[in-house]
Amino acid sequence: MAELNKESFVIKGKDTVRMxxxxxxxxxxxxxxxxRLRKNKxxxxxxxxxxxxxxxxxxxxxxxxxxxxxxxxxxxxxxISSAHWLGTDSMxxxxxxxxxxxxxxxxxxxxxxxxxxxxxxxxxxxxxxxxGGKLDMIVMxxxxxxxxxxxxIITILVMMILGKGIAPLVVAMCVVGWIxxxxxxRGEVYRIKEQDFVLAAKVLGVSDFKIIIKHxxxxxxxxxxxxxCMAIPGAIFQEAFLSYIGLGxxxxxxxxxxxxxxxxxxxxxxxxxxxxxxxxxxTTMLALNLLGNGLRDAVDPKLRxxx
Numbered sequence: 637m638a639e640l641n642k643e644s645f646v647i648k649g650k651d652t653v654r655m656x657x658x659x660x661x662x663x664x665x666x667x668x669x670x671x672r673l674r675k676n677k678x679x680x681x682x683x684x685x686x687x688x689x690x691x692x693x694x695x696x697x698x699x700x701x702x703x704x705x706x707x708x709x710x711x712x713x714x715x716i717s718s719a720h721w722l723g724t725d726s727m728x729x730x731x732x733x734x735x736x737x738x739x740x741x742x743x744x745x746x747x748x749x750x751x752x753x754x755x756x757x758x759x760x761x762x763x764x765x766x767x768g769g770k771l772d773m774i775v776m777x778x779x780x781x782x783x784x785x786x787x788x789i790i791t792i793l794v795m796m797i798l799g800k801g802i803a804p805l806v807v808a809m810c811v812v813g814w815i816x817x818x819x820x821x822r823g824e825v826y827r828i829k830e831q832d833f834v835l836a837a838k839v840l841g842v843s844d845f846k847i848i849i850k851h852x853x854x855x856x857x858x859x860x861x862x863x864x865c866m867a868i869p870g871a872i873f874q875e876a877f878l879s880y881i882g883l884g885x886x887x888x889x890x891x892x893x894x895x896x897x898x899x900x901x902x903x904x905x906x907x908x909x910x911x912x913x914x915x916x917x918x919t920t921m922l923a924l925n926l927l928g929n930g931l932r933d934a935v936d937p938k939l940r941x942x943x
Contacts, residue, residue, distance in 0.1 A: 669858065669934040679930020685923035689916070693739035702730035704737040705888050713906040723908045725899060731912055734890050739916065741891040745802065746872035749809040753871075754864045756810070757817025758856075764818070765825030766848065772822070779815050787812045791874070795883045805884050809874055817863060824856050858935030866928035869921040876917055892917050 663671065673679055697704070708728035716723045722731035764772040782790070791808045798804035828834060829852070837847050872892075878884040879893030887894070892913045899909025 665858075669931075673930050673934040676930040676933065678926045679934070682923035682926030682930065685919060686927060689739060689920060689923075690743065693736050693743060696736040697733055697740075700730065700733040700736075702733045704729065704734050704890055706730070706733075713902060713909070715906075715908060722912050723906075725895070725909050726902055726906070731895070731909070734895055735892070735913060735916060738891045738895055738913065741802065741885060741889060742872050742875055742893070742917075743920075745806060745809075745875045745891070746868045749806050749813060749871040749875075750864055750867040752806070752810045753813035753867060754817050754860060757814035758821045758860060760814065761818035761821030762825050762848070762852065762856075765822040766829055766844070766852065768826075775818075776822075779818060782812050783815055783819075785812075787815075788874075788877075791878070792883060795878065800883060800886045802885065802889070805875060805878060808878075809871060813867075813871070817860075817867075820863060821856060821860070824859065825852055828852055828855050858931075862928055862931040862935055865924060865931050869924040869928075872917065872924075873921060 673683075706729060708724065710728070711720065711724050712728045713726050714720055714724040714728075720730050720732065722735060724730055725734070760775060764775050790812050794808035794811050795804060798807060834847060834851050837851060875884060875891060876893030876896065879891050880897045882897070885891045885894050895913040896910055896917075899906070899913070903910050
């Protein structure tokens with residue numbers, strides 16, 4: 637019987653053809669997704685970059701000999717050296733410390749804004765897609781109205797009303813940031829609720845709450861995580877842009893956008909003050925996009941078991 641688990645036989649007339657079956661351990665959906673994600677070299681590279689940046693943002697300032705506001709007038713606009721690993725800015729502040737203190741702000745704002753947008757958009761879009769009717773019609777008309785206005789304009793207007801700072805920035809980014817997730821989730825829920833397993837559950841008298849928890853959410857959770865990973869780079873870039881134009885983080889707090897803003901006027905004479913933070917913004921967005929693409933392929937149920 638042990639041999640029959642590893643081999644199978646096909647009988648064609650008088651001949652018996654032995655065919656070896658593919659033997660591999662039984663994996664859950666998330667185990668299989670993680671296995672395929674690890675095989676994706678680009679996604680693995682993106683995951684490593686994001687993990688390294690997150691670790692450095694947490695621990696690098698703790699072990700630095702400088703603070704983000706400490707100035708050294710004898711080392712202004714200094715290039716990379718053993719004393720200052722990423723150089724100094726125009727006020728003699730250590731860029732290594734400021735970069736990773738800014739990473740705390742930029743990465744935190746990007747993650748918080750993306751998570752809030754995902755949760756709000758998923759709840760509203762899920763209710764509209766599952767129940768439909770007047771709720772769906774009213775909400776979708778509001779979404780269409782907001783979608784027709786450039787989100788950046790709405791964000792800037794909200795920032796001008798609420799003022800500068802981390803909390804107003806997150807609120808401004810969440811005012812219209814949930815729209816894309818809402819439309820995406822609504823379409824997916826509308827498609828899934830027409831599937832046979834959902835219709836069978838309704839016929840058996842299963843409550844709407846249990847259908848949503850046991851059938852709808854598991855089928856869109858993977859795509860929500862992928863959408864979240866793809867939304868974080870946009871939120872980081874939006875924070876950097878708003879801080880660059882003076883509507884974001886207020887000193888003495890710093891972010892990558894603030895560092896770019898402070899160094900742009902010295903681009904000709906001391907380009908590292910702009911190139912260093914720009915490098916980290918670009919590589920972070922690239923890494924998150926690579927990771928998002930890998931997650932999209934890893935959680936796609938159509939690709940499960942094809943490798």
